[in-house]
Amino acid sequence: MAAEKILSGEDNNGQKTNQSFRNEVKHMLNGFQRVGLIFAAAFLACIVLYHAAFSLQIFSGGFSFSPVKPSQYSYSSSVTLGEIRKLENVLLKASMPEKTVILTTLNEAWAAPNSVFDLFLESFRIGNETLKLLDHLVVITMDEKAYNRCMALHPHCYSLTTNDIDFSSEAGFKTPVYLKMMWRRIEFLGTIIDLGYNFIFTDTDIMWFRNPFPRFHTKADFQIACDFYRGNPSDIKSNLPNGGFTYVKSNKQTSKFYKFWYKSREKYPGLHDQDVLNKIKHDPYIRKIGLSIKFLDTAYFGGFCEPSKDMNRVCTMHANCCVGLSNKVYDLNIILGDWQNYLSVRNDTRKLLNSSPWNVPNHCK
Incomplete structure (x- = not known):
């Protein structure tokens, strides 16, 4: 009280x-x-x-990955968080310190023994300072047999599955399967950009003879090889690009560009990615987003369309302007032989070899 x-x-x-x-x-x-x-x-x-620390420990310790919504990184809402996690785990293991990887795609036809994939890997082994670059190569396989063959030969393989489409066989140029494969590639490369990785994309029918990084332009977002190079790396009108070899930096400009490129397939049905690129490279949208494009000199990045004329400078050679897998394999074997002949010459004599020593194209004529 x-x-x-x-x-x-x-x-x-x-x-x-x-x-x-x-x-x-x-x-x-x-x-x-x-x-x-x-x-x-x-x-x-x-x-x-406590819960934030616990979640961070799980993702950073187990996968080195920050949990995100799959739609943040993917062009397709069907991509699961598990697939994104698996992809970044492969990229992380292969990445250079500045988050740069080398990418190529592979299907069963090109992965068969004594086919293109074997020649591709061999070029890295016998190239000038290219063997170490294999540590940073990620092979994107399009079917189960290609994945199994990749795993038998190389440590960094990623299986890219596509529902209801069989990419295992040789795809004829501009056939419906070929077009779907090319656009699937553009879609996937856009995902790599959105994951924050810079990359070199290389077709598997490109032989690597020198480290290409010293030959890239320092101030460019998107760099691409050419079927025919007209002498000016900034000449959007005259240079004829080839999508088989690109060097792309991950930033806002390239992210927007790849989405625009992929979307443009609807405006130009029946055309593959390279032809569509030739259409959209003049589009005002490219200037609007501030994308810096450079075209790579065929003196360093040559091909059957326009071979490099100096083995003292060549970095890569592409079996472009060539139809048929057997024709590519035949001429790529010749290319490797030509390079080995070049290596057999004394160093002081090599500098005098300024005329084209290639014995290709042969079957690819």
């Missing part, structure tokens, strides 16, 4: 207590309420931090 009288404002004699005392008691009770609220907030914060 004493306490009740104090709280009601009466003393032991039934008299009103001092007004200041009542205010002091109320102030004390308000203080208890504030302390309780602060304690509850601190407790909730600890719980949130």
